[in-house]
Amino acid sequence: MKGIDLKVSIGALKLKNPVIAASGTFGFGREYSEFIDLNRLGGISVKGLTLAPRQGNKPPRIAETPAGILNSVGLQNPGVHAFLRDELPFLKQYNTAVIANIAGNTIEEYCEMAELLSASDIDAVELNVSCPNVKQGGVSFGNTAAGVSEIVGRVRPCCKKTMIVKLTPNVTDIKEIAAAAEASGADAISLINTLLGMAIDIHRRKPVLANNTGGLSGPAVKPVALRMVYEAANTVKIPVIGMGGITCGEDAVEFLLAGASAVMVGTANFTNPHACMDVLKGIENYLKMYNNHCIYDIIGKLVVNQ
Amino acid sequence: MKGIDLKVSIGALKLKNPVIAASGTFGFGREYSEFIDLNRLGGISVKGLTLAPRQGNKPPRIAETPAGILNSVGLQNPGVHAFLRDELPFLKQYNTAVIANIAGNTIEEYCEMAELLSASDIDAVELNVSCPNVKQGGVSFGNTAAGVSEIVGRVRPCCKKTMIVKLTPNVTDIKEIAAAAEASGADAISLINTLLGMAIDIHRRKPVLANNTGGLSGPAVKPVALRMVYEAANTVKIPVIGMGGITCGEDAVEFLLAGASAVMVGTANFTNPHACMDVLKGIENYLKMYNNHCIYDIIGKLVVNQ
Amino acid sequence: MPKVLKEKILRSEALARSIYRMTVESEYISQTARPGQFVNLKCSDGIEPVLRRPISICRVNREQKTFELVFQVRGRGTELLSRKKAGDSVDILGPLGNPFEISAHYKKIAVVGGGIGIFPLLFILDEYGKHREDNLKAFDLSAFIGFRDKDSIVLKDEFEKACDTCRISTEDGSAGCRGFVTGLLEEELSRKHYDIIYTCGPTAMMKKVAETAGLYKVPCQVSLEQRMGCGIGACLVCACKTKYGDGWEYSHVCKDGPVFWCDRVIFDEQVEDFG
Amino acid sequence: MPKVLKEKILRSEALARSIYRMTVESEYISQTARPGQFVNLKCSDGIEPVLRRPISICRVNREQKTFELVFQVRGRGTELLSRKKAGDSVDILGPLGNPFEISAHYKKIAVVGGGIGIFPLLFILDEYGKHREDNLKAFDLSAFIGFRDKDSIVLKDEFEKACDTCRISTEDGSAGCRGFVTGLLEEELSRKHYDIIYTCGPTAMMKKVAETAGLYKVPCQVSLEQRMGCGIGACLVCACKTKYGDGWEYSHVCKDGPVFWCDRVIFDEQVEDFG
Numbered sequence A, B: 001m002k003g004i005d006l007k008v009s010i011g012a013l014k015l016k017n018p019v020i021a022a023s024g025t026f027g028f029g030r031e032y033s034e035f036i037d038l039n040r041l042g043g044i045s046v047k048g049l050t051l052a053p054r055q056g057n058k059p060p061r062i063a064e065t066p067a068g069i070l071n072s073v074g075l076q077n078p079g080v081h082a083f084l085r086d087e088l089p090f091l092k093q094y095n096t097a098v099i100a101n102i103a104g105n106t107i108e109e110y111c112e113m114a115e116l117l118s119a120s121d122i123d124a125v126e127l128n129v130s131c132p133n134v135k136q137g138g139v140s141f142g143n144t145a146a147g148v149s150e151i152v153g154r155v156r157p158c159c160k161k162t163m164i165v166k167l168t169p170n171v172t173d174i175k176e177i178a179a180a181a182e183a184s185g186a187d188a189i190s191l192i193n194t195l196l197g198m199a200i201d202i203h204r205r206k207p208v209l210a211n212n213t214g215g216l217s218g219p220a221v222k223p224v225a226l227r228m229v230y231e232a233a234n235t236v237k238i239p240v241i242g243m244g245g246i247t248c249g250e251d252a253v254e255f256l257l258a259g260a261s262a263v264m265v266g267t268a269n270f271t272n273p274h275a276c277m278d279v280l281k282g283i284e285n286y287l288k289m290y291n292n293h294c295i296y297d298i299i300g301k302l303v304v305n306q
Numbered sequence C, D: 001m002p003k004v005l006k007e008k009i010l011r012s013e014a015l016a017r018s019i020y021r022m023t024v025e026s027e028y029i030s031q032t033a034r035p036g037q038f039v040n041l042k043c044s045d046g047i048e049p050v051l052r053r054p055i056s057i058c059r060v061n062r063e064q065k066t067f068e069l070v071f072q073v074r075g076r077g078t079e080l081l082s083r084k085k086a087g088d089s090v091d092i093l094g095p096l097g098n099p100f101e102i103s104a105h106y107k108k109i110a111v112v113g114g115g116i117g118i119f120p121l122l123f124i125l126d127e128y129g130k131h132r133e134d135n136l137k138a139f140d141l142s143a144f145i146g147f148r149d150k151d152s153i154v155l156k157d158e159f160e161k162a163c164d165t166c167r168i169s170t171e172d173g174s175a176g177c178r179g180f181v182t183g184l185l186e187e188e189l190s191r192k193h194y195d196i197i198y199t200c201g202p203t204a205m206m207k208k209v210a211e212t213a214g215l216y217k218v219p220c221q222v223s224l225e226q227r228m229g230c231g232i233g234a235c236l237v238c239a240c241k242t243k244y245g246d247g248w249e250y251s252h253v254c255k256d257g258p259v260f261w262c263d264r265v266i267f268d269e270q271v272e273d274f275g
């Protein structure tokens, strides 16, 4: 890393590098701390939190698809109180940004969580307005600009931390949604959450997932994610955190060139527990190869064809 | 095929079996006639036609992505007149349904083409209101329910043939769009067209496609396609033609169980010029294995989890 | 502590139609793995398939620093694994999960398995076998293993060598007793006491074994299966219903299991089935 | 007429760093293929990568019913191809595309190639070579082949054997003439007449060759490349700009080419480059 400046700013939050573990794929960091040095991560977005504990959906919760997976965990989590009590102290041992990913059934719940978290040691809040796996909640706000404006606008005053709004890709026009998040006070946006999908067990003539549908992630979604990140980054001035199918440094560089200030690595952790570190090394190697000394030398540096 | 009834109805159109070659992936049938017996196909949806000939977009027009491809052909085609003169006679030698896929820059163009085609020997018109690769045209109508209503409603009186409306997956709510197509007079809907995506050449720091973005197809999109077909089929009463990532009989059966009355096979033709026949055989084998004698024994027979 | 390892395959052989045994050289796994634990294998070095595949550790050889996996070809992942040859390397994440409780307090031991569930049971017998060598009389090891038919019987010799009593059932009666292995167990329990029962196999079988064990008040451990994402407890996809106070909760097979005391498990949702 | 064939690989060998030659047994391709045609290969039997990869037919052996492909490892597809071994089978779609125009009317023939573009040129020389055997004096075959440096030179012996004059250039001068192969051609044309020039290689090179040929009024055929989908003319992705009346149109490399008369090609968009 000598000589290469990987620091990025997400609003007021400074990350030592642009590689963040994506929410829901990294637990609360404990499991992966056996494989990688969490101190070397730009940040960790923890498993989606709700106000009350949630059991999540019935199993099976996962199906494999071509170059991707569908999941329908349904936000199983111990609740934000238990997180603050039982998990945050562990994470705070490490020198990495802790991002609390939150989802509520109502705007009031989002606000209550934002307040609780504002009083804590976390570094940023990621408002998940886009979880496809819970009936009420997230996604109903996330799929219209009006819904996003309302929730972001109302949570903003309750949230003293850097506030990232995580967008769903299941929309007609991501630019409009991104603009709404920015206008309503988001410090940054992150995208994409999963694409709503389905898989069918033709022998049982039933959906593979007990929840019938699930969220698609992994390499399969990368082209869609990249297009949306590019569109969003060219719409808003706030930082964009890009994700969707990133497995290596080259993938991450695509998102950075498209305008992302940081990237999140999700599904790739399952295949390769060292994925976040491999992505980081890959970015560094790319910068070295092109003699770029600063990560901002590549962020948004895509030249589009006329 | 003895004993198994594969015939399906798409509005007034009867297909001998539910396997149709997807528009844009099968040319005007000539090339594939060297590999498969076109008489055995349920139908052929020809390359998207426009009123005037079109050169299409600059190359490169294709990029490979994980389990998928992005294309940006941009509707290169000789125009509907040349099609009727030079291509249709060839296709009409075969005993298979010929579906004319059309795209216009204006509603008037759609109407003019529908009239021309209504006077011809073709079997059905597929209104492409969803091509992501041309600036004007298709997609601007296809991504709102109002746009779909308008175009379908206005083309309907000009179209004496079975009228299939092909929907774009790049929308927030496919149910709403499907319902709009039905209410405005579509005889059937087909979906999905391609998902808008992007790929970046990190060494040139430019998009791989000269057109910057392109349409994603192939196995990668199957879970999204299947979910949308399921949603659409449970919204409308008219037949649904399902597609997106079908490569084999098992894939097709997933779509049929989800409610599709027929399937289209696109990208798989590139990998395997016999793909349509393999899909057909796979469907037959599945029916035999479960002792189903009629294709309608499986159409829409998915049992969802409660 | 699990590790990601690139290890060398020493041998790969077909044991029966669609059943393969792979012997892998691994200092780390061979020294640290315990019965009931599993490894999560990458099946190709491309991006497809995306997920690793969980396979139980069937046996270890601490001296030769090897371990064995036995698996059935079910789909693309296991198909790719079956094509690997001696000399190829394989990307392994493991050892994973909580092992069976093996204790010298238990003297009369029964293992009950069906289908691909029998493989991890061999490792249990081996562990008690070691104790037995020191103290021959004290241990009594029984194995009840069930198969579909004669042709699907595998590892019979190995089981017979590893225990005192080995009884086999086949569903069609083409070898051993006709019927399910649970019948053999019931028969045996009606006339003999066991200190512990370990079971692995189809859900219906394990449920029945658990009930029978309950009836005879024999402690019983089951090894569950569920589709997995990460294999290490981070993604929460591998949920299984377990008792929690008066109610229930979703535990996770990869982290809280795969081995559970049977009275903690609620079998009503255990739909996945590797029979 | 192209076919989908499952053929056996007889030999696979590295010719230089990242350059491989694969010899494939194929009655059909060996008997029907003509110089300039290509095959479209499936690189794995999984779904990844989705697209086939186009590779020119480098040579055929009609007696032994084999043909050769020579390719450079560029990415995942060619990497997978390079791992295939003798005895493996390979899924081939071919022969595809329009061949070079080979005619006994042409007596003084030059082939000009750079990088991986040189491989299909060998097949041209072979074809004229056959005529030459019957009528030794009549034909004069020259090859001008360019490489980056000494270490990337491949098939030198084969080219030397297949023609009368073989001149090599390297960009760094580490072997043959220093500079580009187009320099060699210009030098030669200034003192000798050719009846036809065939060229394949980086776009910039072909463009220059085409210009030079134009200057000396020598008919010239070029072999273009473009990313492909179907390889058979159905998907229209492999567009290349060609003259049409007073204007231009998009032709398709797989169907209308890959071989074109150079005066039909408009090089301004020919961005793809396999130098």
Ligand SMILES: Cc1cc2nc3c(=O)[nH]c(=O)nc-3n(C[C@H](O)[C@H](O)[C@H](O)COP(=O)(O)OP(=O)(O)OC[C@H]3O[C@@H](n4cnc5c(N)ncnc54)[C@H](O)[C@@H]3O)c2cc1C
Residues within 6 Å of the ligand: A064, C038, C053, C054, C055, C056, C057, C070, C071, C072, C073, C074, C075, C076, C077, C078, C079, C116, C119, C120, C224, C225, C226, C227, C228, C258, C272, C273, C274
């Ligand atoms: C802890 C654990 C230990 C295991 N140990 C062994 C073992 O020792 N030997 C052995 O042969 N198998 C074992 N399995 C099962 C093995 O993991 C699956 O058979 C394998 O993952 C199937 O992969 P595939 O790609 O071949 O099949 P896929 O194509 O993925 O699926 C084929 C069929 O198997 C079912 N399936 C796939 N994955 C799972 C899963 N994780 N759980 C339940 N059903 C699934 C699907 O419904 C599908 O119908 C174990 C599973 C677990 C969870």
Ligand SMILES: Cc1cc2nc3c(=O)[nH]c(=O)nc-3n(C[C@H](O)[C@H](O)[C@H](O)COP(=O)(O)OP(=O)(O)OC[C@H]3O[C@@H](n4cnc5c(N)ncnc54)[C@H](O)[C@@H]3O)c2cc1C
Residues within 6 Å of the ligand: B064, D038, D053, D054, D055, D056, D057, D070, D071, D072, D073, D074, D075, D076, D077, D078, D079, D116, D119, D120, D224, D225, D226, D227, D228, D258, D272, D273, D274
């Ligand atoms: C008609 C024809 C004949 C060919 N003959 C030969 C031959 O004889 N020997 C040989 O070594 N190569 C030949 N090629 C090139 C060969 O097809 C590509 O190198 C190969 O497809 C790359 O696949 P990959 O998976 O290894 O690389 P990818 O991972 O797909 O790409 C690696 C790099 O190559 C570029 N690339 C990939 N595909 C193409 C393409 N179709 N056109 C242009 N650029 C591309 C990409 O920009 C990328 O940077 C030929 C191509 C064509 C169109």
Ligand SMILES: Cc1cc2nc3c(=O)[nH]c(=O)nc-3n(C[C@H](O)[C@H](O)[C@H](O)COP(=O)(O)O)c2cc1C
Residues within 6 Å of the ligand: A022, A023, A024, A025, A047, A048, A049, A071, A073, A075, A101, A128, A131, A166, A192, A193, A194, A216, A217, A218, A219, A221, A243, A244, A245, A246, A264, A265, A266, A267, A268, C229, C235, C237
């Ligand atoms: C098993 C699983 C659980 C997830 N849970 C959450 C979550 O709780 N909150 C959230 O915002 N995103 C969640 N996601 C979405 C990811 O954070 C990420 O947006 C998505 O997976 C795309 O990135 P990837 O392709 O790198 O996985 C989850 C994804 C997976 C695979």
Ligand SMILES: Cc1cc2nc3c(=O)[nH]c(=O)nc-3n(C[C@H](O)[C@H](O)[C@H](O)COP(=O)(O)O)c2cc1C
Residues within 6 Å of the ligand: B022, B023, B024, B025, B047, B048, B049, B071, B073, B075, B101, B128, B131, B166, B192, B193, B194, B216, B217, B218, B219, B221, B243, B244, B245, B246, B264, B265, B266, B267, B268, D229, D235, D237
């Ligand atoms: C190269 C290419 C060209 C296409 N051209 C058209 C077109 O002209 N009209 C149209 O309606 N769909 C077109 N499509 C979309 C396909 O018909 C189909 O909707 C899509 O590819 C999804 O199916 P698949 O995954 O089986 O390919 C095209 C797709 C490809 C790959």
Ligand code: FES
Residues within 6 Å of the ligand: C227, C228, C229, C230, C231, C232, C233, C234, C235, C236, C237, C238, C252, C253, C254, C255
């Ligand atoms: S597989 Fe991820 S928690 Fe068990």
Ligand code: FES
Residues within 6 Å of the ligand: D227, D228, D229, D230, D231, D232, D233, D234, D235, D236, D237, D238, D252, D253, D254, D255
């Ligand atoms: S590759 Fe499909 S038309 Fe040329």
